[in-house]
Amino acid sequence: MNAIPVDIPVLETERLIMRGHRIEDLAEEKAFQVSHRAKGIGGPHPPEQGFRAMAGYLGHWVLRGFGVWALEDKQTGSYLGRVGCFYPDLWPDREIAWAVTQAGEGRGIAYEAAIKSREYAYNVLGWTTAISVIAPDNDRSIALAKRLGCHRDPDWEHPTHGALTIWRHPAPEALQ
Amino acid sequence: MTAPMIETERLRLRPPVAADLEAYLTFIMSDRATHVGREKSRFSGWKCFAAEAGHWMLHGYGPWAVTMKGSDATVGQVGVWHPEQFPERELGWLVWEEAEGQGIAHEAATAARDYDYRVHGTQTLVSYIAKDNARSIRLAERLGAQLDPDAAPLDPGGLVYRHPGPEAVQ
Numbered sequence: 018m019n020a021i022p023v024d025i026p027v028l029e030t031e032r033l034i035m036r037g038h039r040i041e042d043l044a045e046e047k048a049f050q051v052s053h054r055a056k057g058i059g060g061p062h063p064p065e066q067g068f069r070a071m072a073g074y075l076g077h078w079v080l081r082g083f084g085v086w087a088l089e090d091k092q093t094g095s096y097l098g099r100v101g102c103f104y105p106d107l108w109p110d111r112e113i114a115w116a117v118t119q120a121g122e123g124r125g126i127a128y129e130a131a132i133k134s135r136e137y138a139y140n141v142l143g144w145t146t147a148i149s150v151i152a153p154d155n156d157r158s159i160a161l162a163k164r165l166g167c168h169r170d171p172d173w174e175h176p177t178h179g180a181l182t183i184w185r186h187p188a189p190e191a192l193q
Numbered sequence: 194m195t196a197p198m199i200e201t202e203r204l205r206l207r208p209p210v211a212a213d214l215e216a217y218l219t220f221i222m223s224d225r226a227t228h229v230g231r232e233k234s235r236f237s238g239w240k241c242f243a244a245e246a247g248h249w250m251l252h253g254y255g256p257w258a259v260t261m262k263g264s265d266a267t268v269g270q271v272g273v274w275h276p277e278q279f280p281e282r283e284l285g286w287l288v289w290e291e292a293e294g295q296g297i298a299h300e301a302a303t304a305a306r307d308y309d310y311r312v313h314g315t316q317t318l319v320s321y322i323a324k325d326n327a328r329s330i331r332l333a334e335r336l337g338a339q340l341d342p343d344a345a346p347l348d349p350g351g352l353v354y355r356h357p358g359p360e361a362v363q
Contacts, residue, residue, distance in 0.1 A: 040251045043277075068251070068277035075250040076243030080211045106239035176236045 023078045028086065028137065030129045035086035037078070038071045038099070042087050045096040046071050049118045057155040058116060059178045074099060083142055085114060088121060088130055097121030100130035102138050102147075109173045110148045113138060113186060115161070127161055135165070139189040147186040152178070159184070166191075197312075199257065201304045204297065206257035206271065209246045213258050213267045217242050220289050228326035229287060248274055254313060256285065259301045261292075268292035271301035273309045273318065280345040284309070284318045284356060286332070298332055306336070310359035318356045321347040330354075337362070 025037035038046070047067025055061050062070075077084035085101030098117030104110075113135050115127040138144040149167060151158045159182065167184035175181050199206040209217075218238045220226055232238040248255035256272035269288035275281070284306050286298040309315045320338060322329045330352070338354035346353055356362075 037250065043251075047277075065276065065278035069244050072244035072247035072251055072276070073240050075247030076245065077247070079209065079246040080214065080239075080243055082211075105236070105243070107236050176234060 023082065025075075025078055025084070025086070026137075028133055029091075030133050032091055032124075033097070033126065033130055033133075034089040034091055035100070035130060035133060036089060038074050038087040040071075042071060042096040043067055045118055045120075046099075049098065049116070052119070054116075054119065057152040057158060059175075077103065077105065083138075086130070086134070088117070088126065090120075095120055097126050098130075100127060101134045102142065102144075107176070109150070109183060110146065111138065111144055113147050113149050113165075115149075115158070128164060131161065131165055135186060135192075139192070144189075146188055149184045149186070150175075151182050151184060153180065153182050197308070199304050199308055200262070201300050203262060204301055204304070205260045205262050206301060206304060207260065208249060209242070209256065209258045209270070212265075214239070214242055216267050216289060217270065220287060223290070225290055226287075228323040228329065229285075244276070245270070245274070248276065254309065257301070257305065259288075259297065261297075268297055269301065271298060272305050273313075273315070279321070279347060281317070281319045282309075282315060284320050286320075286329070299335060302332070302336055306356060307362065310363065315359070317358055319344060320354045320356070322352045322354060323348075324350060324352050 028035040047064055049055060050060055050062040050066040050070060051064055052061060074085050081104055083102040085099040085103055087099055088097040090097050098121045100115040103112040103114035113131055115131050117127045138147055149162050162184035166187040170183040170185045172180045173183050218235055221232045221238045232241055245256050254273050256270045256274055258267045259269040259271050260267055269292060271286040273282060273284055284302055286302050288298045320333050333354035337357040341353045341355040344353035
């Protein structure tokens with residue numbers, strides 16, 4: 018047996034295990050995709066988008082050698098969303114992306130995972146810059162981008178979601 | 194989270210990798226993909242390819258990249274998949290234009306089906322085929338599959354071919 022040629026690293030933060038998605042995460046990912054919470058990523062989506070999205074997150078690792086992690090609550094084992102390094106074809110730049118489930122909301126979970134992802138992007142992947150792509154009306158995400166020290170760049174026209182705001186992260190040197 | 198390698202007389206089936214992307218996009222954005230869900234843009238095609246590669250890690254099975262022995266370039270994609278909107282586990286095949294007419298899909302699909310029965314203990318497999326996809330219908334029949342009018346189709350009006358079970362082909 019030959020492993021799919023990608024090993025998704027497992028990271029740990031104070032409250033989270035960050036790991037590759039598993040089929041056990043499907044119910045909660047699906048609940049997220051069909052909910053209004055998915056509005057910022059072109060949703061709400063039909064239920065089958067849950068599986069497709071998770072397969073896509075994993076395939077992103079195959080294609081790029083990096084990707085987003087599933088966030089697992091260290092204490093309860095619950096799936097709290099996905100955060101990580103995201104760069105699909107035609108994307109304007111390498112992104113630190115985040116989306117958390119209802120259970121992950123309001124506790125600084127996305128912030129904690131985004132910080133860890135950005136450290137990974139800069140220290141392990143060697144990125145020299147990163148953006149976050151956010152729907153213009155997604156106030157909570159924009160607040161998080163600001164908390165992460167991002168400043169606004171010119172908007173970008175997504176092929177299907179319309180104009181999105183681009184938030185540029187502080188460069189690696191600025192964080193040291 | 195493993196994808197095995199399978200060898201047949203002429204072919205090597207291996208896990209999909211990033212280097213396979215461009216050939217896949219050429220196919221999936223072409224008229225040849227009309228019957229299997231043509232993608233209009235690189236953007237959506239990229240996401241499709243990613244989801245197919247990622248399928249392996251969620252289910253432990255998925256579509257293999259099909260190559261001719263002696264070359265690592267793909268000539269198609271064949272395997273077993275079960276994304277959520279599929280009523281049943283499907284044996285599916287895609288063959289790039291330049292590799293058409295050599296029995297590659299037949300050889301690869303036979304190997305993938307045998308593997309799925311033998312290794313995963315699967316008891317039944319279907320192939321979802323658009324009703325005007327004459328080539329795929331012929332291949333399904335050549336693989337011994339029969340139209341199953343009672344099975345739920347993938348799309349309204351689509352055909353479901355049911356494959357002979359493990360006892361019949363082993």
